[in-house]
Amino acid sequence: MQLKNYFDINRFLKLLRLELFRSLRGIFIAFEITFGMLFFVGLLLSIILDDSMVFFEHGTGYAFTLIIGGFVLTSLSFNDLSDSLKSYSYLTLPASSFEKFLCMWLLTSIGWVVLYSFTYYVYTLAANPIGLMIDGNMKFENFDPLSEFAVSTMKYYFVLQGIFLVGAAHFKGYVFPKTVFVLILLAIVAGFLIYFSMADLLEEGEECLSEVSPLEGTTIYRIWLSAQWAFWWILAPLSWIIAYMGLKDREV
Numbered sequence: 001m002q003l004k005n006y007f008d009i010n011r012f013l014k015l016l017r018l019e020l021f022r023s024l025r026g027i028f029i030a031f032e033i034t035f036g037m038l039f040f041v042g043l044l045l046s047i048i049l050d051d052s053m054v055f056f057e058h059g060t061g062y063a064f065t066l067i068i069g070g071f072v073l074t075s076l077s078f079n080d081l082s083d084s085l086k087s088y089s090y091l092t093l094p095a096s097s098f099e100k101f102l103c104m105w106l107l108t109s110i111g112w113v114v115l116y117s118f119t120y121y122v123y124t125l126a127a128n129p130i131g132l133m134i135d136g137n138m139k140f141e142n143f144d145p146l147s148e149f150a151v152s153t154m155k156y157y158f159v160l161q162g163i164f165l166v167g168a169a170h171f172k173g174y175v176f177p178k179t180v181f182v183l184i185l186l187a188i189v190a191g192f193l194i195y196f197s198m199a200d201l202l203e204e205g206e207e208c209l210s211e212v213s214p215l216e217g218t219t220i221y222r223i224w225l226s227a228q229w230a231f232w233w234i235l236a237p238l239s240w241i242i243a244y245m246g247l248k249d250r251e252v
Contacts, residue, residue, distance in 0.1 A: 007096065007098055011095055012103065014095075015099055016103050016106070019103050026076070027115075030069060030073070035119075039123075042061050047135050055138065056138060057141040059143070062120050066113070066153060066157060067153065067156070067160070070108065070113070070116070072176055074112075075168055075176035076168070077107075078100075078104065078168050079168075082172045097247050097248040098244065101169075104168075105240065105243075109158055121145050159231065159235055159236045162235065163183065163235075164176070167179030169242075170242075
């Protein structure tokens with residue numbers, strides 16, 4: 001089968017412009033609410049209510065809003081598929097399943113991170129002088145979107161965002177709460193399974209810690225390293241594949 005059946009650059013760019021145009025209003029409203037809350041609740045109330053505060057940092061607010069906002073935005077991907085009236089129009093768009101998936105992935109991953117990081121940087125440039133006018137004795141952090149903390153936050157978002165893309169492709173309506181609910185259930189089940197199946201290994205790890213000896217070389221340490229490797233290198237690609245297959249199945 002020809003590659004053009006899966007991906008055509010001109011067709012993809014038209015789809016990208018369409019989805020971006022349709023998302024602008026929602027993104028603008030989300031930014032208005034997010035940065036309004038950050039300024040009035042996160043900044044002003046902190047300065048007014050906490051007299052002991054002498055330093056205000058933006059890193060925590062950036063990490064929280066980037067990740068949660070991105071998860072919500074990703075959950076809205078393929079939103080037309082949840083509406084029986086709109087689903088037919090979306091499914092019959094002159095674009096392949098791969099192009100639709102790639103378009104949403106780009107917008108909700110790289111596009112979201114770049115746009116939000118730049119907007120947050122501009123926000124801090126305006127918020128810091130206002131904060132100084134309110135309390136001249138307080139020191140305000142200059143936010144650096146390329147700092148180690150910010151880049152680390154972006155990495156975690158890139159990995160975890162795929163899970164919500166899976167939810168958007170498979171669930172019909174209320175994608176965000178459904179995805180969070182499933183994740184909580186999986187975490188509880190996984191926690192019980194790990195506890196009961198690895199009780200001896202956990203005791204081994206506790207003994208190593210109680211003897212103030214490193215865990216390197218122990219079974220639990222090797223499992224931990226394997227879990228880390230799977231998180232960084234397996235979770236995201238696997239989520240993308242599952243999301244793509246879910247979208248493709250709904251188009252059949």
